[in-house]
Amino acid sequence: MAAPGSVEEMRSRVVLGEFGVRNVHTTDFPGNYSGYDDTWNKEKFEKNFRVDLVHMDENTLEFDMVGIDAAIANAFRRILLAEVPTMAVEKVFVFNNTSIVQDEILAHRLGLIPIHADPRLFEYKSEEDDCDEINTLQFQLKIKCSKNPQAAKESSDPNELFINHKVYSKHMEWVPLGSQADNLNANFRPVHDDILIAQLRPGQEIDVLMHCVKGIGKKVARVANARLDTFSREIFRHDDLKSLVRLARVRDHYIFSVESTGVLPPDVLVSEAIKVLMGKCQRFLEELKSIQKK
Numbered sequence: 001m002a003a004p005g006s007v008e009e010m011r012s013r014v015v016l017g018e019f020g021v022r023n024v025h026t027t028d029f030p031g032n033y034s035g036y037d038d039t040w041n042k043e044k045f046e047k048n049f050r051v052d053l054v055h056m057d058e059n060t061l062e063f064d065m066v067g068i069d070a071a072i073a074n075a076f077r078r079i080l081l082a083e084v085p086t087m088a089v090e091k092v093f094v095f096n097n098t099s100i101v102q103d104e105i106l107a108h109r110l111g112l113i114p115i116h117a118d119p120r121l122f123e124y125k126s127e128e129d130d131c132d133e134i135n136t137l138q139f140q141l142k143i144k145c146s147k148n149p150q151a152a153k154e155s156s157d158p159n160e161l162f163i164n165h166k167v168y169s170k171h172m173e174w175v176p177l178g179s180q181a182d183n184l185n186a187n188f189r190p191v192h193d194d195i196l197i198a199q200l201r202p203g204q205e206i207d208v209l210m211h212c213v214k215g216i217g218k219k220v221a222r223v224a225n226a227r228l229d230t231f232s233r234e235i236f237r238h239d240d241l242k243s244l245v246r247l248a249r250v251r252d253h254y255i256f257s258v259e260s261t262g263v264l265p266p267d268v269l270v271s272e273a274i275k276v277l278m279g280k281c282q283r284f285l286e287e288l289k290s291i292q293k294k
Helices: 007-012 042-048 070-082 103-111 233-237 266-293
Strands: 013-016 050-056 060-066 085-097 137-144 166-168 196-199 205-216 220-222 247-250 253-259
Touching (some): 007 013, 070 266
Antiparallel strands (some): 137 205
16 A cells, blocks of 8 residues: 555545545546646556456346546446436326225336336337337236135135235236337336235226336446445544554545346446446537537
């Protein structure tokens, strides 16, 4: 580790002190430190930048991104959270709902159910567009609760007394639009079958039609503790220990933990986030060129 208070420490470490954090500013510009050329250089960046894969399974991806500025890492994190599109229920057409769940609450619950559908197969839908096979997925939820004639008379368990008294996400059925069933060759469905939507009693029913469209969804992406080290500053509460401990983090080393809702694999989410970031950069460069021409 660089010596405390040295220029090298200021350039390479974010230091966690007892009452604050030091050296949080960026260094990627010339003249920041005397005697150091910190001008951003493409060849230097390519040499120092790396991505280390730590863990990946069906829904979780953890990797280290090393050699980039905090602003870029944060931009990537924010894009993962809010700008990678997904398919979700946007409109709910209620034909019949005699459950105790109000229509608007039912629609809200349905909108929160992750849909197993690759958004890259669909186009964005504007308010003026009609629903068709390229911009909309359609699901139907039609279920009615009834008494179980086979239930024991002395039973008090609703699971025995009633049929379909619990409405789950597995009861949502995909209704193909146009030639979706032939062309997409996919079985669109909720990611999880066991999401409880409502509870019914005999005679109550739910009959709704849902339209899912492509849009910006919320993905879970968090910076995990550095391999189980939380960098807690509680140590500074102890006078006999705080002078013996020095906390710091490598300035350009960022640990990403990306958890998917199950709609897209986490590695695809990362790839799509990179594409969004590249698109933002391209639009910015085009705006600069248009300003220079004026």
